[in-house]
Amino acid sequence: MSALAAVYEGDGVVSTAPRTPPVPGPGQVRLDIAYTGICGTDLHVVHGSMDARVNPPAVIGHETAGRIVAVGAGVSWAVGQPATVMPTDRCGTCPACTAGHDHVCHRMNFLGVDAEGAMQSSWIVPAELLVPLPDDLPLDAAALVEPTAVAVHDVTRAEVAAGEYVVVVGGGPVGLLIAMVARTRGARVLVVEVDGGRRAVAESLALDVIDPTAEDVVSRVEAATAGAGAAVAFEVSGADAGINTAVDVLAVRGRLGLVAIHPQPKPVNLHRFFWRELTLVGARLYRREDMAEAVALIADGSVPVRPLISQVIPLARAPQAFEALAAGGAMKVLVDCRGEG
């Protein structure tokens, strides 16, 4: 089997290059990667927006699933075990870590950004970052454990409870995962999405979905909640209008889960936060328990993730995978890293 890696060369260029499979050191394992997904952050990296953290040439990617094929000294994991990886390698000593919030470590060494990532045939990772997968979980679905863990973390941070009405603004992969995770908690969920293709995917997952350019979202939410408004809204769109929608739909004491990345300051209707005593909750990444819940929800079928996979492209053609996602219209694009073997 020929070992290969997708390499971000800088300036928007991704290439592929042969790799000699490395040997795990003490405390490390070698994973042979089955699938690695591409997310918005990976696109930002390739477009050069994160060159302050990424040193090209660099192997990126952090949404992955594979199988342990070799272990270093002091590692008790079994060869053959399917696993995914928490890419959140933390320092353990900063104020965030010592306060128990090591998933948002001040000096995070995020695998796939700050360190070598998963878009290659074989990946060496610290054994302590492994998350075990059930033997019978298909590894293409398992490559979506990481974004599902994001969704679990978001829903947990916003304290979504059974019976609550939840609005998800933005129906991309993370938005639909949030919607499905909220549904597993017993919430009634409405997805707001402008793109017809994404609305069709949402409908195929039996999610209630609305086109905000064709129908008034606030009226729909008020009608569904006897005039009260939604208990929780998630802003997953990244758009200014999405922030406004998420604020406008909320009931008194409603919670706004802030998921999308807004690099620039955005105008926010703070008066509404005051008037209705709203709460805005920032949520970033996930904790180990979120990863474990994501694995369980995918494995038992309560969060079906395969409908989110738009395309699977072989590692040898990895540059096309980035192009496919950048072109728009796709949900999740996976890179098949299994090679010819």
Next chain:
Amino acid sequence: MSALAAVYEGDGVVSTAPRTPPVPGPGQVRLDIAYTGICGTDLHVVHGSMDARVNPPAVIGHETAGRIVAVGAGVSWAVGQPATVMPTDRCGTCPACTAGHDHVCHRMNFLGVDAEGAMQSSWIVPAELLVPLPDDLPLDAAALVEPTAVAVHDVTRAEVAAGEYVVVVGGGPVGLLIAMVARTRGARVLVVEVDGGRRAVAESLALDVIDPTAEDVVSRVEAATAGAGAAVAFEVSGADAGINTAVDVLAVRGRLGLVAIHPQPKPVNLHRFFWRELTLVGARLYRREDMAEAVALIADGSVPVRPLISQVIPLARAPQAFEALAAGGAMKVLVDCRGEG
């Protein structure tokens, strides 16, 4: 004794007019008012910004203390009892009320704005809105129970806990009351205030205070917290820069208590909310338990409010009281409604 009222005539004009002391109806009491304070909302009313809710000529004012002098049918309060008033008369049937959040009722009838207020010799109010005062609490101090209840509510909403580092951005009356209430909960408190006069008042209350135009607030907070940042920040300034300061000082998982009224949407660094998993908590008005705690904190001296009283002006000269506050430099201006008697 001549009964008098201060009357907002519209277009920035306040006058005084004689009043025949009214008789309380069923469920009502007549309070003879000792002192009524003026707050920012009252100034907004007089400047015409709230004419959609206020119908001039109107008696305004809602920060008050007095004594019951007559009771209507079905009222069990004793004549002679000193009392203040919760001006938050709610409908009881809207979604906010039925969800248990009647202090932010959708159809609030706020006394002193939507209905007749306290800046007069005698005020008729529903007995159910009375809050009893201890006999030995001076009524000038008691007129600050209402803004102190705001501060109690804010500190409670932000869940300030013992040992936490709290930054209060804006050292006006409510800011300093928040600082003092947070101190009663065992917090370490820093007040951020640009005005030297207000900083001097803060210092007279033994509060730690910083001039943000002369010293870097973030550096001060980091030095005081081993680099972590503040657990809680309150935005009480109403300024765009105040929002930024409150965001910038917060530690991972910090809470921003939003107290100031920002009528227009303001730019907010949402990326920081995401990155540090911050929470923004809107807080408005108060609940009955906040009023009760405010009375207790003022009565036992743990929140000394008299240093906040800049001036006391007789009711007959009420227009000057509004001018004094509008001119800037004052903290709390009280109107003495006791007449000549």
